[in-house]
Amino acid sequence: MSTLHPTVEQAQALIELERYDQAGALLGRRIAEDPGDLRAWVKIGYCHLNTERVAQAVEAADEALKLDPEDYGALRLRAQSMVRDNGWLTVQPVLRELIRVAPQDPFAYAMLADAVWRASLVEYAKASGARQLSHRDIDRVSGEAAELAMEALRLGPEDVYAHEIAHRIASTAGNGTVADQLDEAILRIDPQHAEALARQTRKAAEAPGVGATRAAELYADALAVEPNSPSMRQQLDHATYRLLRGTRWLAVICVVMAGAMVDLFPSDDEPAPELPIPVGQRLWVLVVMAAVWAFGAWRRYRRLRAGIQLNVRSLIRRGRWARVVLAQAAFAMLCALLIAEIPWTDRSVPQLIFWAGLAPTAATIWFDKRKSG
Structure with a gap:
């Protein structure tokens, strides 16, 4: 291997510090002195590439290849x-x-596997006229690319890029088991790999039986490892919103309890209690409502880790639907309190209040399942 010129060595140090413009200026002077310095052409090409000057990078690569058509760099x-x-x-x-x-x-x-895979998909789509390929179609045309990816993994068992390409091929072909194994391997090599971490966290959070609290904890753990992941932050917001949605169920339960106490819709079989409801009974229902909120919301919120509590407050400030949820829960609770605590002498008005608190809230509970903010 030829010794680098001191100017090229200095430029390489600047490249490692991501000071590409300064390195490019040094390399430009070196090339002006000696246009035959192949390493200077390659390194200035990478300076261009890292600053999104792709055309100049191609030109630098071509100049280097004129000097040595078989140079690896x-x-x-x-x-x-x-x-x-x-x-x-x-x-x-x-x-x-x-x-x-x-x-x-x-x-x-790995790069050839990626190129062959993309070209195979394009050729198959053109030949078949299909706008969207199924897992079976992708698996059918990915044979050569998959073999190349396996060879890349054999040669570089610790190479993250090789694992990324193999994962992309396996996941689009519907090979979920292989894709999960590759994700685990990627995270073993690079525990902060944002995409693999997001995929595995989302899989765990969306597993059957995982509630909103556990999902929020999983995303919070992942964000502690990779705090700049927008996808995981979005999923944490979605899990947090699921927690907030639960407050409306508590409010609906309280509305139903208030309606049952007053017996707003008496049947012919059982006589309705006389109005107004005694003060003691009204106060007792108030105690039960407080217990519902204490165990259903306050106790759960207090057990959340500090980061999730902060995200709850942040989502309320940022998210329109989060504020809508809390407003609906508050309105439904107001209706429940009006029904339960006012000494009504007639059932017609509390019946209207009951439906005003129950119907809109129950209807929107199903409407906004996928809302996250």
Whole structure:
């Protein structure tokens, strides 16, 4: 391996610090001094690529390949520049040459698997005229890509990119078991891998029998590992909203209890209690309502970890539907208190209050199941 020029070494240090513009300026001066410095061309190409100047990165790769058509760094830069410019369908020749030059490189096999998989899907969709491919269709055309991905995993058992490509192929083909195993392997290699962590957390949170509280705890744990994941933050909001939705059920229960105490809809078989209801009975119903809220909401809220409590308050401030939920619960409770605590002498008015508190709340409980904010 040739020794790097000191200017190129200095530029490489700047690249590692992600100071690409400064590194590019140094490399530009080096190339002006010696246009035959292949390593300078490759590294300036990566400076261009990392600053979204894809056309200049392609040009740098081409200049490097003129100096050495079999240089690994130049071929890899050319392939990465092409795919950054949506060239997945034309990059295969470059990747196959890269594999010929470096047959033990897992990155080359993984990237070729990705390119072959994408091209196979496009060709099959064009040939069949299908707008959407089924799992069976994808599995049928993913054979070569899957083999290349397995070879990448064999060569690089600790290579995250190889696992990512293999997971993408398996998951789109409907191979859920293989996809889960690959996710577990990715998280073993990189415990902070945002996409794998989000997938596994969501799977655990959506498992049968997992309630809103447990789901919120799972997403909070995942966010502690990867706090910048927008998908997990959204799912935490959704789980938190499910917790808030439960308050309306408590309010509905209280409305029904108040209606039952007054016996708003008496039957012919049993005589209705005389109105007004005694004060002691009205106060007792108030105690029962307080117990319903204490055990159904306050006790649960107090047991939530601090991060989820903060998210509850944050979601109420941010989310329109969260505020709607609490407003409906408050309105239903107001109706329950009016029914239970006013000494009514006639049932017609409390009947109207009963339906006003019960019907809109019960109807919207089913409407907004998928709302998250």
